[in-house]
Amino acid sequence: MDVLDLRAVPHIALASGESIPSIGMGTFGSDKYGPQPVADAVAGAVRFGYRLFDCASVYGNEDLIGKVFEEAFAAKAVRREELFITSKVWNDMHGPEKVHASINKTLQDLRLSYVDAYFVHWPFPNYHAPGCEGDARNPDSVPFSLDRFMIAWEQMEAIYDRGLARHLGMSNMTIPKLETVLPRCRIKPCLIEMEQHPSFQQQALFDYCKAKGITVIGYCPIGSPNRPERDKAPGDVVDTGLPEVAAAAKAHGIHPALVCLKWAVQRGSIPIPFSVHEENYQSNLRSVTEDPLTPDEMEQLKKAERNCRLVKGQVFLWPGAQGWEDLWDMDGNITQ
Numbered sequence: 001m002d003v004l005d006l007r008a009v010p011h012i013a014l015a016s017g018e019s020i021p022s023i024g025m026g027t028f029g030s031d032k033y034g035p036q037p038v039a040d041a042v043a044g045a046v047r048f049g050y051r052l053f054d055c056a057s058v059y060g061n062e063d064l065i066g067k068v069f070e071e072a073f074a075a076k077a078v079r080r081e082e083l084f085i086t087s088k089v090w091n092d093m094h095g096p097e098k099v100h101a102s103i104n105k106t107l108q109d110l111r112l113s114y115v116d117a118y119f120v121h122w123p124f125p126n127y128h129a130p131g132c133e134g135d136a137r138n139p140d141s142v143p144f145s146l147d148r149f150m151i152a153w154e155q156m157e158a159i160y161d162r163g164l165a166r167h168l169g170m171s172n173m174t175i176p177k178l179e180t181v182l183p184r185c186r187i188k189p190c191l192i193e194m195e196q197h198p199s200f201q202q203q204a205l206f207d208y209c210k211a212k213g214i215t216v217i218g219y220c221p222i223g224s225p226n227r228p229e230r231d232k233a234p235g236d237v238v239d240t241g242l243p244e245v246a247a248a249a250k251a252h253g254i255h256p257a258l259v260c261l262k263w264a265v266q267r268g269s270i271p272i273p274f275s276v277h278e279e280n281y282q283s284n285l286r287s288v289t290e291d292p293l294t295p296d297e298m299e300q301l302k303k304a305e306r307n308c309r310l311v312k313g314q315v316f317l318w319p320g321a322q323g324w325e326d327l328w329d330m331d332g333n334i335t336q
């Protein structure tokens with residue numbers, strides 16, 4: 001079996017002083033792949049040399065992934081402390097005591113005594129049925145509320161205090177929400193997860209996080225070509241088809257997906273590409289260990305920005321909201 005020289009994988013220093021691999025593997029099957037193929041891919045990825053895994057309770061596969069981790073530890077394929085495993089509390093578990101219940105279930109499923117980072121998946125307690133259509137709406141949905149968010153975050157802090165999560169994170173945040181939330185946090189997030197790919201670089205939010213000492217994990221790093229139908233809209237850009245990406249791919253003789261990953265890592269964020277296909281997930285990890293993009297190619301890739309958000313999140317909209325833009329505070333204020 002092909003195994004990578006792990007020393008070649010770059011790492012990033014977190015504000016905590018700990019180190020995190022500069023690339024990981026996503027585990028959301030996009031409503032396309034069931035839990036077993038994803039767990040099998042995690043098993044293959046551990047063997048190949050992945051050390052960072054992005055999990056979440058809502059992905060519906062933590063129990064099978066936990067079995068994979070347990071077997072890998074038992075077989076001495078890897079030690080627990082060599083892995084950086086993240087998970088996230090889903091939107092229906094923000095209420096009093098619920099975040100505690102959520103991490104307990106996740107730890108039980110993942111067969112771990114702690115996760116390396118625990119995230120608030122979305123800043124709203126709004127949720128949708130698994131596999132729902134893009135026009136599905138939950139009438140109980142509400143706009144962002146600082147006080148409501150803090151009910152969840154204070155439980156996150158208690159989870160950190162108890163050593164059940166070694167770092168805390170937030171996901172799908174905006175600068176206005178972070179400006180409101182960060183002063184209220186006793187324990188600040190060490191990581192922020194956000195959508196990031198060449199056509200949606202989120203430069204302002206990325207720079208904001210960097211200035212605050214928060215490390216960025218970028219989701220949909222290849223532009224999520226197999227994302228659920230509810231996340232597809234007319235006019236969405238295909239990152240791997242962008243001329244700036246294609247030019248670099250041609251120059252390096254590689255698939256455009258790998259250009260997206262090299263770009264992310266060289267820019268300083270942590271991509272978490274997903275694939276159940278061995279050839280793809282192996283080449284994804286290998287790509288960041290060799291043949292970097294040139295400074296000129298990195299400069300050219302800045303021009304790939306098309307402001308193309310793929311995960312618009314419209315299924316989380318509340319009654320009275322105008323459109324998916326309301327989730328993202330486009331005018332610099334938190335939309336109510």
Ligand SMILES: NC(=O)c1ccc[n+]([C@@H]2O[C@H](COP(=O)([O-])OP(=O)(O)OC[C@H]3O[C@@H](n4cnc5c(N)ncnc54)[C@H](OP(=O)(O)O)[C@@H]3O)[C@@H](O)[C@H]2O)c1
Nearest residue numbers: 026027028054219220221222223224226257273274275280
């Ligand atoms: N925090 C959040 O709210 C949030 C939201 C979305 C996603 N995420 C996380 O981010 C992860 C990644 O996002 P994603 O899965 O949506 O998008 P992605 O990683 O950008 O795209 C995944 C798709 O790209 C294809 N692919 C992967 N490697 C390839 C390669 N080397 N060559 C060609 N095609 C390749 C895969 O197809 P094949 O399967 O055919 O190989 C897969 O379907 C998720 O798994 C999840 O962990 C988090």
